[in-house]
Amino acid sequence: MKLEGRNISFAYKKGFPILNDISITIPNDKVIGLIGDSGSGKSTLCKVLSAYIKKYEGNVLMDNKTIDSNGYNPVQLIFQHPEKTMNPKWKMKNILEESWIPPKELRDTFGISDDWLKRWPNELSGGELQRFAILRSLHPKTRFIIADEISTMLDAVTQVQIWDVLLEYAKKQNIGILAVSHDKALLDVVSDDVFYFNELNNK
Numbered sequence: 519m520k521l522e523g524r525n526i527s528f529a530y531k532k533g534f535p536i537l538n539d540i541s542i543t544i545p546n547d548k549v550i551g552l553i554g555d556s557g558s559g560k561s562t563l564c565k566v567l568s569a570y571i572k573k574y575e576g577n578v579l580m581d582n583k584t585i586d587s588n589g590y591n592p593v594q595l596i597f598q599h600p601e602k603t604m605n606p607k608w609k610m611k612n613i614l615e616e617s618w619i620p621p622k623e624l625r626d627t628f629g630i631s632d633d634w635l636k637r638w639p640n641e642l643s644g645g646e647l648q649r650f651a652i653l654r655s656l657h658p659k660t661r662f663i664i665a666d667e668i669s670t671m672l673d674a675v676t677q678v679q680i681w682d683v684l685l686e687y688a689k690k691q692n693i694g695i696l697a698v699s700h701d702k703a704l705l706d707v708v709s710d711d712v713f714y715f716n717e718l719n720n721k
């Protein structure tokens with residue numbers, strides 16, 4: 519299985535293109551790293567691939583087919599700032615289980631303590647929240663994860679812990695990952711191949 523962006527072009531404002539005929543393939547048994555300058559359009563590409571942006575030129579295909587926009591999206595985007603994607607008025611248990619109910623062992627693997635489930639999002643640290651955001655995205659129907667700077671705000675130890683569990687789970691479940699980061703050293707460790715955004719973007 520593979521996720522493909524084929525000849526993707528996009529502009530927020532007419533005449534100011536951000537993505538120019540970009541093509542990228544993410545096989546479901548690989549981690550593809552993507553590195554590039556700030557403001558170059560990496561997050562925009564992530565949003566196109568995960569259908570947050572719906573109007574663009576080109577195609578996003580999973581095994582050569584367009585993705586059904588009605589059902590569960592098998593391409594899940596995880597953002598740098600997990601708090602922005604969580605309802606502050608919901609307790610963590612509801613935020614997690616809105617997507618699926620992961621087995622307790624998997625929660626434990628992600629280092630999520632039972633006590634955290636009873637808290638509000640603003641009662642957890644960024645790293646703790648990010649564990650929830652990642653686990654929430656690993657619904658059994660997820661086939662690809664688009665990880666947009668998911669560990670940037672974490673200390674080195676937490677960063678390694680989180681990537682370790684994510685990589686192990688993805689490998690077991692055949693989930694492909696696009697890992698976007700400014701951190702070349704991190705991408706060299708987690709990715710099978712690393713691409714430079716500017717080389718994909720035909721400006």
Ligand SMILES: Nc1ncnc2c1ncn2[C@@H]1O[C@H](COP(=O)(O)OP(=O)(O)OP(=O)(O)O)[C@@H](O)[C@H]1O
Nearest residue numbers: 530531536554555556557558559560561562563700
């Ligand atoms: N909703 C939006 N409306 C208009 N312009 C936007 C919008 N979102 C992003 N941009 C602009 O598009 C360009 C690309 O932004 P994007 O967030 O994709 O870059 P990036 O490579 O992910 O940057 P960074 O590495 O700093 O996160 C930037 O110039 C940004 O200001």
